[in-house]
Amino acid sequence: MNYENILAEKENGLAVITINRPTKLNALNKTTIQELHEAFKALDADKEVKAIIITGSGEKAFVAGADISEFADFDVAQGGELAAKGQELLFDFVENLSTPVIAAVNGFALGGGLELAMAAHFRVASDNAKMGLPEVSLGVIPGYGGTQRLPQLVGKGRAMEMIMTAGMIGAEDAKAYGLVNHVVPQAELVDFCKGIASKIMKNSPVAISAAIKAINANFTDGVNGYKAEIKAFGEAFGTADFKEGTTAFLEKRKAEFPGK
Incomplete structure (x- = not known):
């Protein structure tokens, strides 16, 4: 554009x-x-x-x-x-x-x-x-x-x-x-x-997005940042990036995050 x-x-x-x-x-x-x-x-x-x-x-x-x-x-x-x-x-x-x-x-x-x-x-x-x-x-x-x-x-x-x-x-x-x-x-x-x-850019874009939201939650009126973190942390376990990141770690190789 x-x-x-x-x-x-x-x-x-x-x-x-x-x-x-x-x-x-x-x-x-x-x-x-x-x-x-x-x-x-x-x-x-x-x-x-x-x-x-x-x-x-x-x-x-x-x-x-x-x-x-x-x-x-x-x-x-x-x-x-x-x-x-x-x-x-x-x-x-x-x-x-x-x-x-x-x-x-x-x-x-x-x-x-x-x-x-x-x-x-x-x-x-x-x-x-x-x-x-x-x-x-x-x-x-x-x-x-x-x-x-x-x-x-x-x-x-x-x-x-x-x-x-x-x-x-x-x-x-x-x-x-x-x-x-x-x-x-x-x-x-x-x-x-x-x-x-x-x-x-080497890290999980899904996790980074969730981290931005969780950090910002601490500065938002009426929002409990700790609860926002717990929710985002739990949701990460359902992502393809989490599966890839943990699997790559256990297999001692570089992660290739799908961004999902």
Whole structure:
């Protein structure tokens, strides 16, 4: 499928989505959010795709934020609708995707950009990355999940400071905070993420999907994460992947998971 603002490629079971608005520092507008939704949905439905990397084009930015010109004149109802629609189409959608999503954070990840990175299942940053939620400097707050996911990742106190100061942190601080898992030179970023993806892709896609759901259950209001884990663990025993994985282990050979 051809897109206006993103590139989507896949090879050997690995997909790479690149947000491609370099003149706008890859800022998220309505079209880009819709295209990302469509790309993630299509790749998640593709049984050949075992992992997805999301990154930004160029060397300056992953996503420098939302496209402010689109909503500067919105009223209360329109603002609420903007946040609700964006979360449904992209941020919550990515977080709950059954295919693992790795954010390769190159350069600036601000506002909606950091929120997108946080919606991914984990993050790797280039050594020149800068991250922050500057929304309060515009008289608004993060609306794409930032006030929820940032405290989950870095703790309440650090999240409060980052959001209230509207400041940016560098890649090494982000790693120390637990916001990103690894920091690598920018030229090596995507290849490093591909290396992690290759390790993920050796494992059962059915089990990985179940693990994502079980982990996310712990952060969902009204859901007992332990019970969700027990249910998913039990259901795994009825899968072809479980039979193949245990049989391969006992036969001392590499598993060839059917993904069922």
